[in-house]
Each structure stands twice: as C-alpha cells, then as structure tokens.
Amino acid sequence: MRxxxxxxxxxxxxxxxxxxxxxxxxxxxxxxxxxxxVKRAKPRFPEAALRIYDKDLADHALSxxxxxxxFNTTGEFREYLTEKLRFDSQATxxxxxxxxxxxxxxxxALHRDLVEFAAKTAGKQALSDALFYLTCRMEPIVASVAxxxxxxxxxxxxxxEVESWSSCKPNSPAQSPCRT
Numbered sequence: 001m002r003x004x005x006x007x008x009x010x011x012x013x014x015x016x017x018x019x020x021x022x023x024x025x026x027x028x029x030x031x032x033x034x035x036x037x038v039k040r041a042k043p044r045f046p047e048a049a050l051r052i053y054d055k056d057l058a059d060h061a062l063s064x065x066x067x068x069x070x071f072n073t074t075g076e077f078r079e080y081l082t083e084k085l086r087f088d089s090q091a092t093x094x095x096x097x098x099x100x101x102x103x104x105x106x107x108x109a110l111h112r113d114l115v116e117f118a119a120k121t122a123g124k125q126a127l128s129d130a131l132f133y134l135t136c137r138m139e140p141i142v143a144s145v146a147x148x149x150x151x152x153x154x155x156x157x158x159x160x161e162v163e164s165w166s167s168c169k170p171n172s173p174a175q176s177p178c179r180t
Contacts, residue, residue, distance in 0.1 A: 058131065061103075062131065065127075068110060069115050069116065103134065
C-alpha cells in the first residue's frame with residue numbers, strides 16, 4: 001500500500017504533492033508552456049536603485065501631499081507643487097516637485113489610497129509614519145541608515161554623536177568646515 005501511495009505521489013500533478021521524476025523522465029518530458037491568461041499586476045513600487053539621498057523635503061511632503069486630494073493626475077499635482085513650494089527659484093521648485101512626485105507617487109501614478117489617507121491624517125503622526133515608510137521604500141539608503149544606525153541605538157536613548165562629526169564646525173570662511 002505504501003509503495004503504491006509513493007508511486008502516485010511521484011506522478012501527482014497536485015501542487016501539494018511534488019512530482020519527482022528521474023533524470024531520464026525529465027529528458028523525455030517536454031516542458032509545458034504556461035498558457036495562463038491572468039495578467040500580473042505591475043508592482044506598486046518599482047525596484048528602487050541605491051542613489052544619493054540629498055533632498056529630504058519631509059516638511060514639504062507633510063504639508064503638501066494632503067492637498068493632492070484635489071487633483072486627478074500627477075501632472076496637475078506637479079503644477080500645484082511648483083506654485084506652492086517655498087523656494088525662490090522656479091527651477092528649484094520644479095526640481096523639488098519632481099523629487100516629491102518620484103518619491104511618493106512612483107510611476108507617475110497618483111495613488112488614491114495614499115492621497116485619501118494623507119487628506120484624512122494631515123498634521124497627525126500617522127501621516128508622518130506613512131511618508132517615512134514610503135521614503136524608506138523608494139530610497140534604500142534611508143532604509144539602510146535607519147536599520148543599521150538609528151533603530152539599534154533607540155534603546156540607548158538615541159543616536160550617539162560621532163566624534164568625527166563633532167569636529168565639523170565652521171571656523172572661518174577661508175577654512176574647511178571639517179577639521180581633521
């Protein structure tokens with residue numbers, strides 16, 4: 001009886017019972033092409049590349065993303081950001097708007113769930129937490145620093161000051177800000 005069950009299990013197409021074939025059987029069996037008509041959904045977050053993280057813009061994101069509820073496309077929201085962000089130069093406002101759209105609305109998709117959540121939680125810690133998560137998702141360097149430096153130091157009361165950073169104080173305009 002046991003031998004019969006094992007023989008059935010080896011040839012079973014059921015996914016819970018893995019079929020095991022000898023190397024000779026594998027050579028004789030042609031590979032089946034997948035005829036699935038199910039379309040796979042595009043991932044919401046594309047694979048983020050490791051890059052320099054130099055524009056934080058967290059305060060701008062917290063204040064401006066709740067206003068995205070008024071818009072239907074990222075293009076409309078980009079125009080709004082270009083007008084509302086508080087920078088002197090139009091080019092800087094345009095560039096910052098691009099950073100915000102790319103970080104929080106990847107693939108130029110104005111995700112309704114995020115927009116509605118941001119509108120309902122404007123000014124609350126929940127929005128800050130959600131935007132931090134999205135920042136970590138799209139900026140791997142931020143996630144890495146949080147995981148390797150910040151989170152492990154929380155039980156000790158915070159991130160300790162690094163000795164080499166404490167020497168970085170401007171002395172005079174002619175000198176380098178970091179003394180070595």
